[in-house]
Amino acid sequence: MLSVDHLPGRTLLAPDGRQYLFCSGTGYLGTARNPGFAALLAEGLSRYGTNYGASRHGPLQLRVYDEAEAFLAAWVGLPAALTVSSGYLAGQMAVKALARAGRFEYAPGTHPAAWLTEHPAPVGTTRSFDDWARHLLRRLRHETPEPVVIVTNSLDPLRVQRYDFQWTRELPADRPVTLLIDDSHGLGVIGPDGAGIRSEIEVPPSVRLVVVSSLAKACGVPGGVVLADQRFIEELRRSAFFGASSPVVPAYLHAFVQAQPLYRAARVQLMANAQQFGEATAGLKLFQSAPGFPVFFASDAALAPFMEQRGVLISSLNYPTPNDPPITRVVLSALHTREDVARVAELSAEFTAQR
Template structure:
């Protein structure tokens, strides 16, 4: 007897090629990883700068674990907020040019906490239709009315804002969109929020570390300040190679989140050792500009080769390089073929993306070699040509 019909629903997911399986990695994250004793070129990770297994980041983690232990023991507002948390928050605030920053345990929790703390019933939230699930869920959780505009369509957003009569309006967008790899129209978003007296929140999870001269992300690259983008969220587990997330902004914003963001207040703090490791990776991110230069080189090399093969690329200049295949079946078959060639890529299916836009999500890292990219292109040529 299965009153919830769990087995039936799982079988239906399998029939639709939507059933997800976890990959068990037996090595550190990197340009190559080991699974079941076999090494694979890894083009499915968000470790864009190659810092997840950096020796000095590991050393910082180990030294902090010796000093602080493994667990933080409590929530930030009880006794879980260590000197490492505090120092990292101050360094992230300086890095992003904001008054203050606040550490969250995950990016999902940061977005849920920030949006639900800022917007409430009677307010309106305007979201790009391709925003990350955590931004969409944050809007739902807040109780505010959520209105979604076509991806990147500033004309539709303008109409929605002009048609709004509410006093408190929040516009929310990814900075770099996680599935398409394209960048938000920051000048358009800033201009519309300024003229409509709305607040702007940007999730720069996939831009931090990757964009900007010092890796400050899309906002650094666009030279946008705290007044223009009052709420900045970014994660630590992608470009910086560790784990967790933060929100940066004004003194009043951060104090409001400390008091009202439930995903901050009611959860155990991240381990101090992760914070110490992130402080080290943040230094490397700023100092070793060659990592971003290498990424730009690899992106250009891949795109040139993929265009020569006639592949259906999207207009992305970031390390996220999707190839549209158009069905769950095609994506799964392509992913398995490349895996047999010793290459791991992300096979992204509906409903993670809309129907007919199912894709291979190829991601590049500064630690990839030219020969690895060429081998990937060879595998794609054998697969599609």
């Protein structure tokens, strides 16, 4: 683990003066190191200051919140949106509001931000997502109808799996059902215009759909959002959970709304990088990957020290606890060049040849 005094972009300068190619983190679009976004943020800071720590229930109402939330709702394709200061807060605010809405059912690997209790037992299951979904539908069909809240990620960003959500069409209409999806790793990357998982979700009219997401990953905004029907969003807006929390720094929302052309250009570069790397490493049988997602999971943890010795830092962390085995991945961003991608692919081939 390196301790540094700066945020890396496509490269990282270590304290010993060595420069590494940086292929880790979650800043898929490279927003945190995008000069154009920095200029928009400076413009926002000039207008709104460095922070706004008051409740949004206060007498001063900044229009940028309504503007950003209207944009997010239209972009994702849900009736309404509400922003908060982190993706974790967005998830917790939503699940707390749904605490009495029914029995909670968690998909494998659901992020802790969407846990109602600290350690919901079903999250630790080794069952595959598809098997879990089939089993869930079977149980719902045969049990006595009762309200249920189904919680899942939009994809698995760790072992890199895109989930098939066709099963959501078959959710029962004979009871109150809520489907809550954490799209933190999808928003800004997958879907039409980067709008996330929403276009892949079809549910019966009686099912309430709620999407929560961090804005800090692809979008580079320290905040989170809940998207749902107008009634649910208004319920959240009236809650003490929302009223007692500080909002997103308004300067960032100003930059976010104005930065859509920058995001689109970055997404084009990101998809090109992911395609290049996927094609270059397809025959190695080293990585598990998913179309349109710039992360490549390696089951062989020895890849990380091999890459580090050759000047490339990839993601390798013990997850979810320090006692768990490492999750090893190559994470590409829009900041990487064709030459960068080719270099990492060449090293991957060299690693495979030595095993």
